[in-house]
Amino acid sequence: MQEISFKYNIFLTAWGWAGLVAGQEGLRILVLPEERKEDVLVKIKKELKYNNLIEEKGGWEDLIKDIKEYFTGKKVDFSNWQLDLNEYTDFQKSILQIVKKIPYGKIQTYKKVAEAANYPKAYRAVGNTMAHNPIPLIIPCHRVIGSNGKLVGFSASGGIVLKQKMLDLESEIQAK
DNA sequence: GTAAGACATATTG
DNA sequence: CAATATGTCTTAC
Known part of the structure; x- marks a missing residue:
């Protein structure tokens, strides 16, 4: 039985708790700010359809920093981030x-x-x-x-x- | 100028 | 086949 797992991060922005999930080939899921941290995790699980989630920080600090800056009103360009869209048509x-x-x-x-x-x-x-x-x-x-x-x-x-x-x-x- | 309704239209599950 | 985070047109305020 092969287990698939993804690493996720949940962090606090100026507008609330946000989260992201990274796969092998790039960014997989991003959750917009919620009032409660718990809701972010629920959303992630709902999107992913996998329950094997690992909270792991690494490699995405820069993106988290950019997202935080975005919600504080700073102009941020996200277009350079690699996305994992393999499961889509x-x-x-x-x-x-x-x-x-x-x-x-x-x-x-x-x-x-x-x-x-x-x-x-x-x-x-x-x-x-x-x-x-x-x-x-x-x-x-x-x-x-x-x-x-x-x-x-x-x-x-x-x-x-x-x-x-x-x-x-x-x-x-x-x-x- | 706004609002509501009908119909066309493409893609997905 | 049904559902949809639309667009366009037609009516009636």
């Missing part, structure tokens, strides 16, 4: 990689993301992919909004409110 990989390229403070629509991925009419499916986005923030799904300029669903615990807060954080910095 080609379509999802395409979408995630395109969304990942959206720069800090910039906003895209679901439709434009679909077009950029060469699936001009798959905007609905883009939303579907975002709903299962395992790595928010690094894949800035909060920067993807509806074509009419309004914010739509956000499945993280904070919902639309959290999405709005993150956009406010970024727009303020860009305005300065």
